[in-house]
Amino acid sequence: MSKWAVFLSPYQQAVEELKVKFKSLRDQYRRASKHTPIEFVTGRVKPITSVQEKARRKNIALDKLETEMQDIAGVRIVCQFVTDIDTIVNMLRERDDITVISERDYIKERKASGYRSYHMVIDYPVHTVEGTKHILVEIQVRTMAMNFWATIEHTLNYKYSGEIPQHIKRRLVRAAEAAYNLDEEMSKIQDEVREAQTIITKRQEENRGTYK
Amino acid sequence: MSKWAVFLSPYQQAVEELKVKFKSLRDQYRRASKHTPIEFVTGRVKPITSVQEKARRKNIALDKLETEMQDIAGVRIVCQFVTDIDTIVNMLRERDDITVISERDYIKERKASGYRSYHMVIDYPVHTVEGTKHILVEIQVRTMAMNFWATIEHTLNYKYSGEIPQHIKRRLVRAAEAAYNLDEEMSKIQDEVREAQTIITKRQEENRGTYK
């Protein structure tokens, strides 16, 4: 077992625990027959080679990774409506098992590429074999449309090592607009949907008939 | 344990087995460093009360459910691009562990509501405690944008018991158009993305860094 695997182990633990915690919240909303702001939750630990490559690129000393590289552990919360994002962000700020370190709102201030998402960096304590350890975790909150687009953009960014050709960038911006329009249209029927979901969740909970 | 639970048990088994089989295909595409037409797979068994209600509504005798109600077991395959749908449909037609009974193309012939998806009904044999049993399963194939829209429409349809008011219907149609536009824009960068995904999947596979 390499030193890297031992180093990354508590990050993996943090991601697993947070995924369970956020999924529990989603289930509680459903049981309480409320609209759930959490549609699904995913997570990942940055691969060793990516950690090394980013450390080189950002000039981060390897013994400073724990404090200076903030996205080694990543958790993504995906929701239906843009307004769900605020609900989630407020909820995260109020929990006492995590401490919010910083926030970036790429929805109000969209990136030039078209990227939209709300980012938070939190401090999360995990209990390891050697005792308590504080881990930085990046939490990304986005709608399903933002997520669809971001997945595609990530793929292309990776392919071109960050240097996407102009004609593809333009296409991406157009796709980002289409994703934005989908979010806008969804917002308009959101109040109808929220009210409906409360009723449905109530019936479904008795029935357990949702796709999963 | 009610008779209903015993009746639904092989349907649950069919859904579980098919989910594992389709997820294996996705992983194989990734390992072979190819673009995977399968983004994610979900499934559900229709709740008892819904089966009963639909049997009443469609006038299906309870002893004919196995042959006449075709969506008691449902599996949904969600993909990135519209053209992935053809790939999946062809792949399903060629497997010899399932038999395709019927197909409906709601993408070429979109419903008035705006609904788009490709539907197949298959016959799938499961091995139960009492021997082999043939189960009908409805498979829905759609893009992420179609899926987002359909989730919302399902919620509203349920709320209004199929009688969605005109002004909400109109909003839904506009949202369906926004979803369609997103699919169109994505199609235009699809070749770029496919090629990129092959490269990425290759690197990621070594690294296991995808959100999941």
Place this chain on the structure above:
Amino acid sequence: MSKWAVFLSPYQQAVEELKVKFKSLRDQYRRASKHTPIEFVTGRVKPITSVQEKARRKNIALDKLETEMQDIAGVRIVCQFVTDIDTIVNMLRERDDITVISERDYIKERKASGYRSYHMVIDYPVHTVEGTKHILVEIQVRTMAMNFWATIEHTLNYKYSGEIPQHIKRRLVRAAEAAYNLDEEMSKIQDEVREAQTIITKRQEENRGTYK
């Protein structure tokens, strides 16, 4: 959704979180190439009818369940060797995300039935939609042999509503002795095994070849 389901929801959350936390510890031991005192972890929430029946039998008012019924949430940690139990108990006492409320050592003081296990009741805070909530969880620590026997005894106890006939009780005591002997024999080769496991785990970790 019944009031009971809402009442039990944070108990389910506590069980899920603790299972993830204890499984993480097991994985960390393996990654650090040490003998892991945790072989597997299971959990359950007491079914509603059992909670009601026990409340009646023990004369517990329903509004005092949270403090007076201590096994609504249960987590079981199963290990290979009797000495692993001490390791686990000490580890639980030192964590600061849980508070140990009480302990019962049914290994030193085996029950007349033959039952052996180490029991702890802990206070565990969960973060729900309505804020932080303190939950009592019973943790049972046992070897695989103790667990095998206890499963069988539980089944019989349930059948005879706690009044197992004398001739079966005698058989159970003999089976408990056989389980005890297996633990004794295993203890004798334990140092050999521990040392070996360190080596194996190291190799397997690179290989991921364990049955699971």
Place this chain on the structure above:
Amino acid sequence: MSKWAVFLSPYQQAVEELKVKFKSLRDQYRRASKHTPIEFVTGRVKPITSVQEKARRKNIALDKLETEMQDIAGVRIVCQFVTDIDTIVNMLRERDDITVISERDYIKERKASGYRSYHMVIDYPVHTVEGTKHILVEIQVRTMAMNFWATIEHTLNYKYSGEIPQHIKRRLVRAAEAAYNLDEEMSKIQDEVREAQTIITKRQEENRGTYK
């Protein structure tokens, strides 16, 4: 992605599918309120280095692995009682989605080391991206006591590269006898337990209160 990973991919798929299928059977027994012969199911794919090492040792050409190495894919079915093993073996012989290639009864003919288990090699077809592929899978059927012992013996065998010292071998044989005695004692209360389990499973199924 190495050639080895591509080679092992359908073996992984076979293991996943068979685990789901055997777990479904267990759930069906429970729902039908019968004693289930299947307590739990695990599986693994042999790690690449072990495949290579065994090929060298057994003198198997790498292009003959598919037919001559029969335990690349392994599935283990663990049960409560020795007589459950027969039930499982008969059930496997009758399924038409698998073909039994060979059987070895190490329970009637226990190994000198003390090892007991029932082994079957089956042919199982998986549907891959390139079409149907026939995979050999070794299925091991054992009681919980046999499984506990075998785990320990495997650890030691590995440590000493198959050359366990005489004094440890003697201890292992004594532990195997203790495991055998536990199985014997359990057999004696088995009819009581089976009958009881039918009742319990019935009640638990309504309640979902089992540890898992």
